[in-house]
Amino acid sequence: MRTGSLRSVVAKRLLWLVVTLAIVATINFWLFRVLPGSPLLEITREGRLSAAAVRELSNSFGLNRGVGYQYLDYLRHIFTFNTGLSYASQVPVTSLLFPALVHTLILVAAAEFLIAVFGVWFGVRAGAKPGSFLDNTIVTSAMAFWSVPTFWAALLLQLLFAVVIPIFPIFGMQSLSAPASGVGHVTDILMHLVLPAVSLAIVSYGQVVLILRNSMTEIIGEGFVLGVRAKGVRERKVLWGHVVPNAFLPTLTVLVLSAQFLLAGTIQVEVVFSWPGLGLLMVQAVSTRDLPVLEAAFFLIAVAVVVLNLIADLLYAWIDPRVRFR
Amino acid sequence: MAGIVAVAPAEGQLAGRPAALWRQLLRSPRGVIGLAGLVWFVGIAIVGAILYKNPLPTGTTSASVFLPPSRTYWLGTDQLGRNVFDEIMLGAQVSVIVGFAATAIATTLGAVIGITSGYFSGPTDTVLMRGTDVALALPALPLMIVLAAILPRGLLTIILVIAVTSWPGPARIIRSGVLSERERTYILRARAVGCREWRIVGRYILPAVMPVILANAALLTAVAVLNQAVLAFLGLGDPTHASWGNLLQGAFDGGAMLQGAWWVIVPPGLCIVGLVLSFTLLSNAMSEVLNPRLNPS
Numbered sequence: 001m002r003t004g005s006l007r008s009v010v011a012k013r014l015l016w017l018v019v020t021l022a023i024v025a026t027i028n029f030w031l032f033r034v035l036p037g038s039p040l041l042e043i044t045r046e047g048r049l050s051a052a053a054v055r056e057l058s059n060s061f062g063l064n065r066g067v068g069y070q071y072l073d074y075l076r077h078i079f080t081f082n083t084g085l086s087y088a089s090q091v092p093v094t095s096l097l098f099p100a101l102v103h104t105l106i107l108v109a110a111a112e113f114l115i116a117v118f119g120v121w122f123g124v125r126a127g128a129k130p131g132s133f134l135d136n137t138i139v140t141s142a143m144a145f146w147s148v149p150t151f152w153a154a155l156l157l158q159l160l161f162a163v164v165i166p167i168f169p170i171f172g173m174q175s176l177s178a179p180a181s182g183v184g185h186v187t188d189i190l191m192h193l194v195l196p197a198v199s200l201a202i203v204s205y206g207q208v209v210l211i212l213r214n215s216m217t218e219i220i221g222e223g224f225v226l227g228v229r230a231k232g233v234r235e236r237k238v239l240w241g242h243v244v245p246n247a248f249l250p251t252l253t254v255l256v257l258s259a260q261f262l263l264a265g266t267i268q269v270e271v272v273f274s275w276p277g278l279g280l281l282m283v284q285a286v287s288t289r290d291l292p293v294l295e296a297a298f299f300l301i302a303v304a305v306v307v308l309n310l311i312a313d314l315l316y317a318w319i320d321p322r323v324r325f326r
Numbered sequence: 327m328a329g330i331v332a333v334a335p336a337e338g339q340l341a342g343r344p345a346a347l348w349r350q351l352l353r354s355p356r357g358v359i360g361l362a363g364l365v366w367f368v369g370i371a372i373v374g375a376i377l378y379k380n381p382l383p384t385g386t387t388s389a390s391v392f393l394p395p396s397r398t399y400w401l402g403t404d405q406l407g408r409n410v411f412d413e414i415m416l417g418a419q420v421s422v423i424v425g426f427a428a429t430a431i432a433t434t435l436g437a438v439i440g441i442t443s444g445y446f447s448g449p450t451d452t453v454l455m456r457g458t459d460v461a462l463a464l465p466a467l468p469l470m471i472v473l474a475a476i477l478p479r480g481l482l483t484i485i486l487v488i489a490v491t492s493w494p495g496p497a498r499i500i501r502s503g504v505l506s507e508r509e510r511t512y513i514l515r516a517r518a519v520g521c522r523e524w525r526i527v528g529r530y531i532l533p534a535v536m537p538v539i540l541a542n543a544a545l546l547t548a549v550a551v552l553n554q555a556v557l558a559f560l561g562l563g564d565p566t567h568a569s570w571g572n573l574l575q576g577a578f579d580g581g582a583m584l585q586g587a588w589w590v591i592v593p594p595g596l597c598i599v600g601l602v603l604s605f606t607l608l609s610n611a612m613s614e615v616l617n618p619r620l621n622p623s
């Protein structure tokens with residue numbers, strides 16, 4: 001295979017994806033099987049069991065076999081989404097996991113949209129005149145917002161717009177009184193979505209601003225920009241037609257990668273607003289010691305993040321041919 | 327949350343003179359504000375550790391719960407009737423200790439891996455960097471939640487959990503610093519006169535990449551302080567010692583939002599932001615000193 005062709009890049013990255021997933025699965029296995037002591041203690045914590053019952057359980061879970069056997073068994077289960085029953089609610093873990101995933105994706109998509117719009121706008125304004133007052137203001141405020149813990153931003157917005165000025169709902173994803181379908185249903189969810197999405201976006205847009213701003217200041221100093229200006233092209237056209245498209249590459253990757261950082265924020269926002277997503281599910285699983293749910297949620301999130309990284313890489317290689325020849 | 331400021335060394339900018347870096351830092355407004363904030367919060371942490379004893383007394387009657395700010399209680403009381411001002415003073419040391427300790431561990435680990443990988447290239451480099459890639463690919467907060475849930479509660483767990491999830495960034499950055507330094511003439515000369523490899527690393531490479539390590543460490547500390555607060559808010563912190571995150575978590579669970587008890591929510595959050603911002607500004611000022619192209623003014 002010729003190095004540098006898009007296909008070879010894709011093949012290499014896919015292979016890498018498989019390796020990473022295998023390592024993630026292995027870490028997951030060791031974390032939950034090996035670290036917390038005997039899994040049987042976890043299961044039987046509720047009631048006292050006879051020695052015979054423990055042996056029985058041990059057989060049925062394959063715990064009396066070697067670690068190697070358990071590991072293969074675990075791999076088979078996790079890749080067929082057979083992740084067992086939740087300790088806390090006694091329903092299949094997947095029936096909790098997938099609705100939660102959809103709810104989280106709704107939240108992340110809304111926040112990512114806000115970040116793209118505001119991050120690019122402020123980043124271009126700042127990068128157009130590096131060192132100016134506007135640049136300093138935008139960069140400093142972006143860093144200030146970035147320094148805000150996401151959960152605290154969410155708490156403040158909740159305090160302000162749900163308690164002091166009750167415009168938006170404080171809790172959950174939908175109201176019980178709202179219609180279950182149609183326009184009313186969608187409006188209801190959107191109303192619940194506003195505060196969580198804004199909390200997420202407000203602390204994360206700064207990253208896009210800083211990266212876009214820095215790559216713009218570097219591009220503006222390059223010869224071709226001077227050339228375009230010398231031709232008499234208007235400054236506005238120079239900026240949006242020549243500088244921004246070139247500065248956008250690193251920013252695009254950041255936008256995709258910021259989904260990973262958004263995920264960290266999502267967990268906090270979901271807890272504050274009781275948004276029924278993966279983050280809330282995970283935190284609740286911690287407090288109820290619901291290990292199957294915790295384990296599956298962690299694995300699902302890890303897979304999502306690894307796949308997102310792959311998408312960012314491929315996007316970059318597809319748009320910028322130089323990357324392929326590294 | 328990591329990696330907001332790219333601290334990549336520009337070619338030939340790594341002069342490795344700490345005194346010069348320090349002087350330029352004091353000339354940058356962001357650097358000065360960051361340093362001032364740092365001194366202020368470390369001061370609060372020390373004063374709080376001397377003046378207050380953990381655990382703080384709770385209120386004696388239900389009438390002392392969620393009292394608004396007054397002359398006796400400058401920042402009001404929380405859901406247990408504790409003085410919020412005292413809690414903030416006492417809680418400062420947790421943020422400071424966790425921030426510095428986690429960063430020290432993560433930076434040391436990152437420096438060892440980054441320098442080994444960058445200096446001794448070849449298969450060592452490949453293996454270490456692939457491992458770093460995998461660690462970078464893992465979602466940090468979910469991993470921290472899982473680890474904190476499995477390990478015994480306490481300050482040490484929090485420090486370790488944060489350190490374990492934050493070494494890959496510094497490892498990569500330090501490696502790229504070493505790579506550009508390694509090929510410079512004076513290193514070749516040192517090797518030519520028979521200087522041993524570990525001596526080259528310790529005597530020349532490490533001092534040269536030190537500014538990059540420090541700028542990145544400042545940013546890591548900011549992230550560590552944030553993560554400590556987040557873990558505490560999610561109920562995974564050290565429940566026995568007052569901290570800003572614990573204060574927020576207790577207030578949130580205790581119904582501060584419905585009571586409109588802003589005095590329990592706003593001040594500890596402002597402290598977290600202040601401390602995190604100090605470190606962010608400091609790191610930003612350091613990386614601008616290291617890479618002047620970012621700031622042409």
